Amino acid sequence: GQQVMQIPQYQHVQEGEDFTTYCNSSTTLSNIQWYKQRPGGHPVFLIQLVKSGEVKKQKRLTFQFGEAKKNSSLHITATQTTDVGTYFCAGRSGAAGNKLTFGGGTRVLVKP
């Protein structure tokens, strides 16, 4: 079945530094979504990417969808303590019946 892999699993970041988390799918995706889950919280939708090569920005967050629509990335600049949490990508694929498949998540810890 469809697999969505995320790396790294953990990211320790110094406050003020940048980092990137990557998402790779075993199948071509129709779209990809990103969610953030704070410790003890629930997943909250961040963004959806649909087009090949699409790039979207939300303040310090930059999301990218690969040309082949099989991978995506989230880049955060000038990390703040409010960025702590687990970031999940979730992809939809026609090959998987258009179900949303979550990646394993990247857990982000920020060192002040």
Next chain:
Amino acid sequence: DTEVTQTPKHLVMGMTNKKSLKCEQHMGHRAMYWYKQKAKKPPELMFVYSYEKLSINESVPSRFSPECPNSSLLNLHLHALQPEDSALYLCASSGRGLAGVIWNTGELFFGEGSRLTVL
């Protein structure tokens, strides 16, 4: 604040108990979902209801029984659970449900979850 409301927030039950988790949304969404999330793991899809009909059952054991009384409510009935069923149970909804073979492509709105402990 989330627009998907789940009750109870915490539940402790024995293996012989029968309990229910409840979920409510008033956003007019026509697809509703149950997910199970273990610690440090991603949400795992259990059931999907679209237009109040069960669309997907991800081979979930029969000790979990979903119910969708109307377009705003979703229940998960629990019976004879095992300790390994202890987890955070998340309800979610989305804008458009399954229509023919065309799936909704929109975002999921998650509730805050019901944290279940089975003793």
